[in-house]
Amino acid sequence: MLMYDIYIINLLSSPERKENIANQLNAINVPFTFFPAIDGRKEAHPLFKKYDDQCSQLYRGRSLNKGQLGCYASHYLLWEKCAEKGEPIIVLEDDAIISPIEFKAFCTSATSLNSQFKFIRLHKHQRKRFSSKKATEIDKLEIHRFSKGHMGTIGYFLTPSGAKKLLEHSQHWFLPVDIFMDRFWITKIDSYGTIPPCLSHDDSYESNIGYVEYEKRAKRHLYTKIRREGFNLSEAIKRTIHNAIFNLTKKRK
Incomplete structure (x- = not known):
C-alpha cells in the first residue's frame, strides 16, 4: 500500500512526456499527481529574484539559463509543499524511465525508513567516480550512502525535515538545482540512494530545460578559469572533509 504522494514535474508544453510517464506508472498501479512545471522561458517567476547572476559568473564562469531557473523554481515549490504538508513525498521528472519492480518496492516500503534518511535519490548515479556503503535495506533494495551526489533531478524521496533544509540553504541561487542538491556538506543532508536504482533517464528526450547550453558565459x-577551478577545488576539499568526519563518527558509534 502506498503511503506517500508522488508528484511528477511536467511542462504543459510536453504532453508526450506526460503520457509516457503516466503509462509507466499506471502499468504498475501507482497513483500520482502532475505538478505544472515553471517554464522560465515563458514567464518570469517571482522566485527568480533569488538568482544571483554575478555570483554564478564569478564561481562558475557562466549564467543559468531561463529553463534552468524554471527547473529550480519547480523543485523549490515542491519542497515548500512537502514542508507544508508535513509528510514525505516522492518527486519525479517526466523524462524518467521507471524500473517497475524496484520503484514499486521502494514506494511500498519507504514508510519503514527511519529519520536518518531525509533525502534519497532514486535514479542511477551519474558520476564516473564515487564510492558507496550500505546503510540499510528495504524489501528488494539497499539504501547506500554515497561519497558524491548523483547529479540530476530525475527522481527522489524527500521528508519535511529534508525539504526545510533545502529551502533554508536555497535562498541564494547561483548553481543549477541538481548541483545545489549535491552539496551535502552545505545542506547537512547526506547523499543517499538506492541500489539498484529505481529510475533512469530517458535519453530519447532532449532536455527541455537547457542543462547543456548556458545562456551566457563569462569571457x-x-x-575566470582560475576562479572556476578554485571554486571546484574548494568544493572537492569540503566534500572530502565532510565524508571523513562522517566516516570517523560512524566508526566511533
Whole structure:
C-alpha cells in the first residue's frame, strides 16, 4: 500500500512526456499527481529574484539559463509543499524511465525508513567516480550512502525535515538545482540512494530545460578559469572533509 504522494514535474508544453510517464506508472498501479512545471522561458517567476547572476559568473564562469531557473523554481515549490504538508513525498521528472519492480518496492516500503534518511535519490548515479556503503535495506533494495551526489533531478524521496533544509540553504541561487542538491556538506543532508536504482533517464528526450547550453558565459580570461577551478577545488576539499568526519563518527558509534 502506498503511503506517500508522488508528484511528477511536467511542462504543459510536453504532453508526450506526460503520457509516457503516466503509462509507466499506471502499468504498475501507482497513483500520482502532475505538478505544472515553471517554464522560465515563458514567464518570469517571482522566485527568480533569488538568482544571483554575478555570483554564478564569478564561481562558475557562466549564467543559468531561463529553463534552468524554471527547473529550480519547480523543485523549490515542491519542497515548500512537502514542508507544508508535513509528510514525505516522492518527486519525479517526466523524462524518467521507471524500473517497475524496484520503484514499486521502494514506494511500498519507504514508510519503514527511519529519520536518518531525509533525502534519497532514486535514479542511477551519474558520476564516473564515487564510492558507496550500505546503510540499510528495504524489501528488494539497499539504501547506500554515497561519497558524491548523483547529479540530476530525475527522481527522489524527500521528508519535511529534508525539504526545510533545502529551502533554508536555497535562498541564494547561483548553481543549477541538481548541483545545489549535491552539496551535502552545505545542506547537512547526506547523499543517499538506492541500489539498484529505481529510475533512469530517458535519453530519447532532449532536455527541455537547457542543462547543456548556458545562456551566457563569462569571457574566457585566465582569471575566470582560475576562479572556476578554485571554486571546484574548494568544493572537492569540503566534500572530502565532510565524508571523513562522517566516516570517523560512524566508526566511533
